[in-house]
Amino acid sequence: MLRALASAQRLGVTRIADYDDLLFAGSAEERPEVQSGGLTREWMERAHRAYASMLPAFDGYTAATDELAGELRAACPGAPVFVVPNGLSPAWIEQGRALYPRWWPGDSRVMRFFPGSPTHDASFAAIASGLAEWMRAHDDTELEIVGNLAWDASGFPSSRVRRIPAVPFDHLPRLLASAWVNLWPRAETRFNRCKSPIKFLEAAAFGCPTVASPSCARPELDCEGLVHATTADDWATALTRWRDDDARMRASESCMRFADERGGADRGWRALQHVVRSLRSVAA
Structure with a gap:
């Protein structure tokens, strides 16, 4: 080289x-x-x-x-x-929006985490127990892990938790658009602080709000559909906020505007x- x-x-x-x-x-x-x-x-x-x-x-x-x-x-x-x-390809966004309707009140409240590669175990482990407790208190919520993750699912309500294989990038909009909330946990490290907000942008393009760890924070990401959470109580508060369908849909609109105006x-x-x-x- x-x-x-x-x-x-x-x-x-x-x-x-x-x-x-x-x-x-x-x-x-x-x-x-x-x-x-x-x-x-x-x-x-x-x-x-x-x-x-x-x-x-x-x-x-x-x-x-x-x-x-x-x-x-x-x-x-x-x-x-x-x-x-x-940034995101305008053609990818246009195709995804044409093919897959976004989440709407009355649809299943499915939270999704997209680890992508098998390197996010520690990040998810930091929120797992609090998330499991919150799900037990809200029996209309579901969780899907899309991709590679080694985690202890024993504390979660087993009938409402699923693992599904990673999908090709062109098929990702189907899972993003139909998700109630996108989960973006990330350990607080020097390496993670340097990473881009692409996980948020991908979800935002299809109107899916995100709850994220503080290491994902960026001053320029001023979007109603992105909430940062540190403690288990913070995560619970953020998720509970979007159980209000009006609040969830306002966040969805904010996400799509952000992606269209600043995510391309x-x-x-x-x-x-x-x-x-x-x-x-x-x-x-």
């Missing part, structure tokens, strides 16, 4: 490294892959060093969040670092064009 980057430099090619996660710094023990037992701390430390050793081979860097950009600036003082936010991939595309122009002007 380093030889290829050196060849690109000799040819006058601008080399940009794009980061969506904190891969080059931080504590290996905080990485979800290590916390879940999928990888060892030693392996992850070697991976961090390998990523860090590659940084000097690039002319500039892009990051999905301000927090991640800050980590890059600390690792590469004086280097050009730009924020290019993640066009924002990232404009930012990337700015990056390329800036780096080319420096090279010239």
Whole structure:
């Protein structure tokens, strides 16, 4: 890889490294892959060093969040670092909305958690007992785990909890649109604070409000359909709020407006064009 980057430099090619996660710094023990037992701390430390050793081979860097950009600036003082936010494909949103109606009062109150990859065990474990208690007190609620998660379901009402396999991205809108609430628990770590709000944006595009951990908070995510919860009581309060159908539908409308106005991939595309122009002007 380093030889290829050196060849690109000799040819006058601008080399940009794009980061969506904190891969080059931080504590290996905080990485979800290590916390879940999928990888060892030693392996992850070697991976961090390998990523860090590659940084000097690039002319500039892009990051999905301000927090991640800050980590890059600390690792590469004086280097050009730009924020290019993640966004959603307008075609993906349009197709999903055309095919799948959003949740409506009278539909089942199904909460869904979309771990995606098998690295979110610790994040869900932090809310599991409180969520189970809340579900036992509200027998019209259901929970679906979509994807990979190792968790103890013994405290949950077994008839109202389901595991379903992860689905292709094009089919994700079906599960997002019909969900009553999207759950976005995330452990409070340096790694997680750098992650993008894509889980919220995906749900928001189809009118599904989200309850999230504080590590998901971003000043720019000022949406009525996103509530942050720390303690079990906070999670219970947030979920109880949306048992009021009027409040739930107001949150749904707020989510869709946010996704339409500020969640599109066009924002990232404009930012990337700015990056390329800036780096080319420096090279010239």
